[in-house]
Structure formats: C-alpha cells, structure tokens
Amino acid sequence: MSLATDRDKLQSADKPTLYKQIRIDIERRILTGEWPPGHRIPFEHELMSRYGCSRMTVSKALSELAQADLIERRRKAGTFVRRPTFLSAVLKIADIRAEIGALGRSYGYELIQCSRRTANAADRARLGARKTGKVIAIACRHSADDVPFAIEDRLIDLDAVPEAAAADFATEPPGSWLLHHVPWTEAEHSISAVVADEQAAAALDIAIGAPCLVIDRHTWRSARPLTAVRLLYPGESHKLIARFKGG
Amino acid sequence: MSLATDRDKLQSADKPTLYKQIRIDIERRILTGEWPPGHRIPFEHELMSRYGCSRMTVSKALSELAQADLIERRRKAGTFVRRPTFLSAVLKIADIRAEIGALGRSYGYELIQCSRRTANAADRARLGARKTGKVIAIACRHSADDVPFAIEDRLIDLDAVPEAAAADFATEPPGSWLLHHVPWTEAEHSISAVVADEQAAAALDIAIGAPCLVIDRHTWRSARPLTAVRLLYPGESHKLIARFKGG
DNA sequence: CACGATTTTATGTATAGACATATAGAGACG
DNA sequence: CGTCTCTATATGTCTATACATAAAATCGTG
The missing domain is CATH 1.10.10.10 (Winged helix-like DNA-binding domain superfamily/Winged helix DNA-binding domain)
Structure with a gap:
C-alpha cells in the first residue's frame, strides 16, 4: 500500500x-x-x-x-x-473618462455649471448630512467621439472634502478627480430607469421619452457623506462585469 | 528612550x-x-x-x-x-424571491410559459454556446404583495444543467432553484433601460412607454454557458449595495 | 430529565527559522 | 553610453511548535 x-x-x-x-x-x-x-x-x-x-x-x-x-x-x-444566498460578484465601475478611454474612443468633457454655495435643505437631504457648511454643485456632460455619453449632476460636501475647493473642474471631470484624490470607505448605488425629459433629451441628443439609465451614487468616508452624484445614460446597454471572487 | x-x-x-x-x-x-x-x-x-x-x-x-x-x-x-482605477465594490444580488422576502412583502410567482426544445440558432446565440442539445425556455412573473415586481425570460442549457429537467418550475422560480442547486464560476451582467412595449406593459401593469430597467445575466461554469436570463423591472429604483472591500 | 460545569476538540493566532524567487540596482564590460 | 551579469534584498512559501479560544459533547448533579 x-x-x-x-x-x-x-x-x-x-x-x-x-x-x-x-x-x-x-x-x-x-x-x-x-x-x-x-x-x-x-x-x-x-x-x-x-x-x-x-x-x-x-x-x-x-x-x-x-x-x-x-x-x-x-x-x-x-x-x-457556504450556502450561497446571493449572487455575489465583484463590480468594477471605472470613472467615465477611463471607461471611454478603455473603449478606444476619444473622451470629451464639458462643464455645464459649477457653483459653490451654502448647503440648503435640499442639498443636505441629498447628501444625507445633518449639517453642512458649503457644497459644490456641478453639472457636466461626458461624450465619446463627440457623441453625448452621459450627463452628470453632482454635489460635493466641501467640509468633508476641502481639497475640492482647489480642483479645477473646468478641465478635469469631478469623478476622475475624486477617484484619484479622495479615499472613501462606503458607496451605495441605486440604479433605475427613467424616460428623458426635455432637458435631458437636449443634453444627450436623444428623443424626449427615450429610455435612460440612471445611476445614483452616494459615497462616504467613515459614515461621513462625501459626494452624491446622478448619472444619466442614454438607454443603450451599460455593461457591468461580475466575476466569481477569488483569483 | x-x-x-x-x-x-x-x-x-x-x-x-x-x-x-x-x-x-x-x-x-x-x-x-x-x-x-x-x-x-x-x-x-x-x-x-x-x-x-x-x-x-x-x-x-x-x-x-x-x-x-x-x-x-x-x-x-x-x-x-494601490492607485484605484476602479470603484471596486462587492455587488450582492439576491434572487428575487429572497429579495422580496427581505423587504417584508409577500412573494408571488406565476409561471407563464415553460417549454423544452432542441436549441435553435437564436437560442445558441443567446447562450453563447457553439453547440447545444436541448434547452428549457421559461417565462414567468414575480410579484410583491400581488403587485407585479418583475418579469423574467430565461433559457437554461439542459446539457450543462441536466438536473434542471427534474425541477418543477411551476412551483419554484428558476432563479432560486439555480442559485441553490447549480454552482457557477462566472457571471456577466448587462444593465440597460428600455420603455415598456405593449406586452411588457400588460404583464407589469404599467403604461406603454413607461421606463423599465433591464438586467441581462449570463452565467457560466468553467467557461461553459449555463443559463441566460433577462429581467424586466418597472422603472422604480432597484437598489444595489456596494461596500468597500475588506470587512 | 433538566441544567450547569467540565472536558474535548477544531480552528485561530503567533513564533522563529529556513529556503525560494523575483528583481532593482550596482558593477563589469563592450 | 548601452547592455549584460551579478548580487543584495524584500517578499513568498513552508515547517514545527505553542498556546488561545470558542463551542460541541459529555458528565454530574439536583
């Protein structure tokens, strides 16, 4: 034997x-x-x-x-x-600039509006912060090969991210800037579908009533809200790769 | 010192x-x-x-x-x-029955259609399989508190999942059955938005032209296709929780 | 039998030491 | 100046051993 x-x-x-x-x-x-x-x-x-x-x-x-x-x-x-109770997968969401670059398309960015203000009640509710001093509100548009790719509406808590005051969002998209400068610990995504209203249709160059994918993302560091963003994509498929864990 | x-x-x-x-x-x-x-x-x-x-x-x-x-x-x-290039997060997608149960609502399931057939060209293309023998095609509807929650259109490769032949999809939703009986190694999700056509509107009890969230999920085991499913949700928010890794 | 105390056991953490392996950087050489 | 070789070094893996800890199983007692 x-x-x-x-x-x-x-x-x-x-x-x-x-x-x-x-x-x-x-x-x-x-x-x-x-x-x-x-x-x-x-x-x-x-x-x-x-x-x-x-x-x-x-x-x-x-x-x-x-x-x-x-x-x-x-x-x-x-x-x-373990008994699997979830389809557990690793989700990787690139920032939009990197995402478009990875597709081999030229990235375009256009700042529509950027303002700094003292947070009002709506801002606080959106960030989920009980009290906040100043915030930055940003609206911008991302495009791939000069075709509108997504529009972004973002709020940044300036008290939590004071460095954002010095960033130049006219040249660098806020998502990229935040990803590379601001560490975070928790994020929550809420994904839904809407139809384009007049404003969104104009910005994305699609028909009013066309379907759009909405991603609302909230980001925290140690339970403190950092930023809230809403991304609106034309309805064409937006791909998320999910792989079984453990490489 | x-x-x-x-x-x-x-x-x-x-x-x-x-x-x-x-x-x-x-x-x-x-x-x-x-x-x-x-x-x-x-x-x-x-x-x-x-x-x-x-x-x-x-x-x-x-x-x-x-x-x-x-x-x-x-x-x-x-x-x-590491320089973060992605918003890397762990995505957990419950099967719909568990998801509705977790919300404290009563789960309802209705099998609309279930047929077994030899795979045709369209089936093979959808599964991404070069050759397949038999497949099971399933259409069903999930509801929460008797309100339509999602409709599901699924294809299962019977060669890859022979046990599925014995499952009773009239009483158990295919997603739950597969999650608990069939191990998988890779999954890919494609999320998009559409507007409800006449058929979807009728099944989900919403207006034609209302926005819907679509999740297309493909699942493999060691590169072999197991199942392809399309889920259609009424446009109301569908939440995905993503947390920073490492608990 | 019920229930609390004790024992047993499988995993959890930590150690010192050994050798393996990839590679950045130094030095040799053309 | 480029390139090639060699060496020093930081991480990668593995061992044998020790003790800690949680909890299942057993035992003992009322």
Missing part, C-alpha cells in the same frame, strides 16, 4: 505553490458540486495528511477561501461550504 | 488580534490619505519592530490587504498603496 499523498498528484501537475493548489483543489470540488453547500470539509488534520503538508499551509488555503466567502469556519465544529 | 513599540498602543486599545489590528491600522492610514496611492509601505522588517511582532504576523496582515486589492506587493521593491 502506498504512502503517496495527494501532494504528489498536485505537485506533478505544474508550478503554483502548494497552498494555492490546495485552495484551487478545494475550490474545484465546491464549484463542481462535488462538495455541495453545507458539506463539511475535511478537518485540517485530515487535509494535512491528504496533502502531506503542515497545518499552517492548509490553514492558509482555507483562510483565503473563507475571506472569499466560499466557506465558513466554525471552531470545534469544522469548516463548511 | 523607550523601547515601547506601537504594539502596546494597539493592544491597549481593545481586543482584536494583533494581525487584525495591524491590518486595520494600515487600512486607516490608506483611507485617510495619510499614505496616498503609490506610497511605499514600510518594509516588513520595519513593521516587525514597529509593532513588535514576527514577520509572519505582519505578512498575514499585508496578505489580506493585498487580497482585498488595497495594496500591491512586489518582490525586492516593497509594498505599495
């Missing part, structure tokens, strides 16, 4: 490091359904002898899977395949 | 384990902008003495930050704060 462990099989396959191979091996069993949700994964000691390595190594593999929400580890009980 | 390290400060704070405190500490510096994108984080050896712990411990903290894409580690060069 052989003393060979699965380690040989994995090692012979190719290069990646051992813990990564263990991770991939377990991931495979979960994704193929061999180990369905709720299934108890072998104890670390069993995996140690199965793969012929130390506990730290299998633990590292399991930790990464746990961080990726694929498994759940419970002391004394063991490690279990 | 004191031999005290930052470890004392962190430890005294409260409970979490050391490596987690280190992670949180570094995360804080990044999020507050103290360490801006591109900044080189102190070498592991410096962090060792700063926090008064072993290299494995700081390495574990840094590894988690790297897995969360907050930092980038390069051999010999060091560890750097």
Whole structure:
C-alpha cells in the first residue's frame, strides 16, 4: 500500500505553490458540486495528511477561501461550504473618462455649471448630512467621439472634502478627480430607469421619452457623506462585469 | 528612550488580534490619505519592530490587504498603496424571491410559459454556446404583495444543467432553484433601460412607454454557458449595495 | 430529565527559522 | 553610453511548535 499523498498528484501537475493548489483543489470540488453547500470539509488534520503538508499551509488555503466567502469556519465544529444566498460578484465601475478611454474612443468633457454655495435643505437631504457648511454643485456632460455619453449632476460636501475647493473642474471631470484624490470607505448605488425629459433629451441628443439609465451614487468616508452624484445614460446597454471572487 | 513599540498602543486599545489590528491600522492610514496611492509601505522588517511582532504576523496582515486589492506587493521593491482605477465594490444580488422576502412583502410567482426544445440558432446565440442539445425556455412573473415586481425570460442549457429537467418550475422560480442547486464560476451582467412595449406593459401593469430597467445575466461554469436570463423591472429604483472591500 | 460545569476538540493566532524567487540596482564590460 | 551579469534584498512559501479560544459533547448533579 502506498504512502503517496495527494501532494504528489498536485505537485506533478505544474508550478503554483502548494497552498494555492490546495485552495484551487478545494475550490474545484465546491464549484463542481462535488462538495455541495453545507458539506463539511475535511478537518485540517485530515487535509494535512491528504496533502502531506503542515497545518499552517492548509490553514492558509482555507483562510483565503473563507475571506472569499466560499466557506465558513466554525471552531470545534469544522469548516463548511457556504450556502450561497446571493449572487455575489465583484463590480468594477471605472470613472467615465477611463471607461471611454478603455473603449478606444476619444473622451470629451464639458462643464455645464459649477457653483459653490451654502448647503440648503435640499442639498443636505441629498447628501444625507445633518449639517453642512458649503457644497459644490456641478453639472457636466461626458461624450465619446463627440457623441453625448452621459450627463452628470453632482454635489460635493466641501467640509468633508476641502481639497475640492482647489480642483479645477473646468478641465478635469469631478469623478476622475475624486477617484484619484479622495479615499472613501462606503458607496451605495441605486440604479433605475427613467424616460428623458426635455432637458435631458437636449443634453444627450436623444428623443424626449427615450429610455435612460440612471445611476445614483452616494459615497462616504467613515459614515461621513462625501459626494452624491446622478448619472444619466442614454438607454443603450451599460455593461457591468461580475466575476466569481477569488483569483 | 523607550523601547515601547506601537504594539502596546494597539493592544491597549481593545481586543482584536494583533494581525487584525495591524491590518486595520494600515487600512486607516490608506483611507485617510495619510499614505496616498503609490506610497511605499514600510518594509516588513520595519513593521516587525514597529509593532513588535514576527514577520509572519505582519505578512498575514499585508496578505489580506493585498487580497482585498488595497495594496500591491512586489518582490525586492516593497509594498505599495494601490492607485484605484476602479470603484471596486462587492455587488450582492439576491434572487428575487429572497429579495422580496427581505423587504417584508409577500412573494408571488406565476409561471407563464415553460417549454423544452432542441436549441435553435437564436437560442445558441443567446447562450453563447457553439453547440447545444436541448434547452428549457421559461417565462414567468414575480410579484410583491400581488403587485407585479418583475418579469423574467430565461433559457437554461439542459446539457450543462441536466438536473434542471427534474425541477418543477411551476412551483419554484428558476432563479432560486439555480442559485441553490447549480454552482457557477462566472457571471456577466448587462444593465440597460428600455420603455415598456405593449406586452411588457400588460404583464407589469404599467403604461406603454413607461421606463423599465433591464438586467441581462449570463452565467457560466468553467467557461461553459449555463443559463441566460433577462429581467424586466418597472422603472422604480432597484437598489444595489456596494461596500468597500475588506470587512 | 433538566441544567450547569467540565472536558474535548477544531480552528485561530503567533513564533522563529529556513529556503525560494523575483528583481532593482550596482558593477563589469563592450 | 548601452547592455549584460551579478548580487543584495524584500517578499513568498513552508515547517514545527505553542498556546488561545470558542463551542460541541459529555458528565454530574439536583
């Protein structure tokens, strides 16, 4: 009878490091359904002898899977395949300039209106801030190859983002500026559909009553509102790539 | 001169384990902008003495930050704060039954049409499969408190998901069934806006020409198409929560 | 049997040390 | 001055060991 462990099989396959191979091996069993949700994964000691390595190594593999929400580890009980309650995916939203650039189209930007004012009740409600001093209100238009791509209506809390006072939004779109200068901790997106009113239709060069996609994004840093933005896209498809976690 | 390290400060704070405190500490510096994108984080050896712990411990903290894409580690060069090129966020889309349940509203489901057929050219194009045998085509409607919530038009590749032949889609919505029975590895969402045509307006009980949100979702397992679905929601807001990664 | 105390056990964190590996930067050479 | 090689170095992986911690399982008692 052989003393060979699965380690040989994995090692012979190719290069990646051992813990990564263990991770991939377990991931495979979960994704193929061999180990369905709720299934108890072998104890670390069993995996140690199965793969012929130390506990730290299998633990590292399991930790990464746990961080990726694929498994759940419970002391004394063991490690279990998580029951998916959500289609969990990583959503990456580029800022519009980068997005248009990635499409190989020329980016155009036009500042329509930019004003600084003391926040009124509507501004505070929109930002979700109880009290605020000054805000910047911006309206602008993004275009790709000189065709209107989206219009943007944004409010920035100047107390939370004082650096914004010095930014030149006539030349740099506020989304890009914020993305590269202002760290954030939470964001919430609300996606909906509307039909273009007269104003939006004129700005986007589409018919009144044409469908538009709306993305409302609120951004916070440690629960403090930073900015609220509404983006209006002509109804043509706007793509979001969502991949299973764990590269 | 004191031999005290930052470890004392962190430890005294409260409970979490050391490596987690280190992670949180570094995360804080990044999020507050103290360490801006591109900044080189102190070498592991410096962090060792700063926090008064072993290299494995700081390495574990840094590894988690790297897995969360907050930092980038390069051999010999060091560890750097990543320049965010995307608003990266975790998107969680519940299946519609769970979503309505979470809202505290009663879920209603109605199968409109369900047929099994040999895939035609249009089916293959929609699934993105070069060749397929049989498919299941499903049309159904979801409602919340007896008000139409969304209509669904779905195609399932029976070769890739043979278990679907035995499922009873008259009682269980296909989205829920698939989520709980079929593991997947990749999904792609395409979100757009349309106006309701006569048929959609009738099914959703809205006016013709009213805005609707469309979500097209394609799901694969190891590059093999499993299902393609189009969901049509009345234009009222459909919320997606996106949070900064790394809890 | 109910219920609280004790034991057992699987994971969680931390350590020191070792070797692997990629690569930035220095130095050699044409 | 460019390019090539070599070396120093920071991260990457792995081990063996130790103790901490949470919770399931067991035991003991009223």
